[in-house]
Amino acid sequence: MRLKIAVGIDIGGSTTKAVALKGKEILGVGEMPSSDPLATSIGLLGKLIVMMGCSLKDVEVLAIAGxxxxxxxxxxxxxxxxxxxxIVAAGTGGxxxxxxxxxxxxxxxxxxALIEVRENGKRIRHIGGTGVGGGTLLGLARKMLGISSIGILVEMAEKGDPRRVDLTVGEIVGDGIGILSAEMTASNLGRVGDTSSPEDLAAGIANLVGEVVASVTFLAASKLQLxxxxxxxGRVAKLPPVLxxxxxxxxxxxxKLMVPKLPEYAVAVGAGYRVSAEDDPNACLIR
Ligand SMILES: Nc1ncnc2c1ncn2[C@@H]1O[C@H](COP(=O)(O)OP(=O)(O)OP(=O)(O)O)[C@@H](O)[C@H]1O
Ligand SMILES: [Mg+2]
Structure with missing residues (x-):
């Protein structure tokens, strides 16, 4: 079964993203804060139709994930x-x-979330993950720095230096240890003191989140030989200090890490593509 335009919508915890797809080709994208899921989905569908200069009857299906x-x-x-x-949508989108x-x-x-994808998406499995992510950045910034804006946090983090709030392996052990070289982190935020600057704390928060995700990714990638x-x-892939x-x-x-263009639209792209290519989009999921 092949369709004309599929619209993929990802109703996330904070933002809803939508893409219009023809096969793998992205015809348009849009995003809005997730408030009322139905109103947001209809709003984004309308926006894509206007942007593409087409009409509702050119869209054959709405694929919704999130x-x-x-x-x-x-x-x-x-x-x-x-x-x-x-999980299927994010893996396929990737x-x-x-x-x-x-x-x-x-x-x-x-x-x-960490997702194993095999055989061009024929098998997709949720490996696990960590609760440390974009929400952690915002939560720590709110209480440690009194900041609720991700843009301000990123700006401050870029001015700061995580090395002034973290302890390195070399500082604790005197040299490298095991697979860690002397300049790698032994303790995230382990050097925070009464006089640590807000910029260095912001850099330390971004580094903590990035390094936790890198560690679980490394363990999973080596186990899976990927x-x-x-x-x-995901949207955090667009934040330079974390990336x-x-x-x-x-x-x-x-x-080796790849970050695609439009990483924040991966779930919406994956949902739209699966539905346009397959009768049962969730059949690939290994539980
Ligand atoms: N402009 C922005 N506004 C708000 N948060 C942003 C922005 N840019 C990046 N972020 C980060 O992205 C995170 C949300 O990422 P994303 O939109 O991919 O998640 P989501 O799909 O809404 O949530 P989930 O998939 O976990 O349900 C936020 O927690 C924040 O750290
Ligand atoms: Mg999401």
Missing amino acids: GRSSQLPDSILGLRVVKVNE IVLTGLDEALVVSMGTGT EDKVILV KSIQRALSSFGV
Whole structure:
């Protein structure tokens, strides 16, 4: 079964993202804060239709993924709605956006999920993950720095230096130890003192989140022998200080990281692509 335009919608904990797809080709994207899932989905669908200069009848299906997708009906404005498991959607989005046929997809949103994708998406499995993610950045920044804006946190982190609030392996052991070199982190925020600057604390928070995600990614990638096929998606992949920490840590562990263009749309792309390519989009999920 092949369709004309599929609209993929990802109703995330903080933002809803939507993409219009023809096969693997992205025709348009849009995002809005997740408030009322139905109103947000209809709003983004309308926005994409106007942006593409087409009409509602050119869209054949709405593929919906994300935590709050279960709240939506099976038909919206006469369009068929298909719900896609979020793990399937993120895993599929990762390989569609990069062109790899197998990968460890690290989906970093409010929290972080690790997904094993094999055989061009024929088998997809949730490996686990960590509650440390974008929500952790915002939560720590709110209480430690009194900041609620991700933009301000990133700006401050770029002015600061995590080395002034973290303890390195060399500082504790005197040299490298095991697989860790002397300049790697032994204790995130382990050097925080009464006079630590807000900029250094912001850099330390971003580094903590990045390094925790890099550590679980390294362990999963080595167990699965996917060290050269790791894909990072989700909105946090667009935050330079966090991305830099992840890249630095993974490269020191010999893991190759790919960040596709539009990483924040991976779940929406994966949902739309699955539904346009397959009758049962969730059949690939290994539980
Ligand atoms: N402009 C922004 N505004 C708010 N948060 C942002 C922004 N840019 C990046 N972020 C980070 O992205 C995180 C949310 O990422 P994303 O939108 O991928 O998650 P989500 O899909 O809404 O959540 P989940 O998938 O966990 O349900 C926030 O916690 C924040 O740290
Ligand atoms: Mg998400």
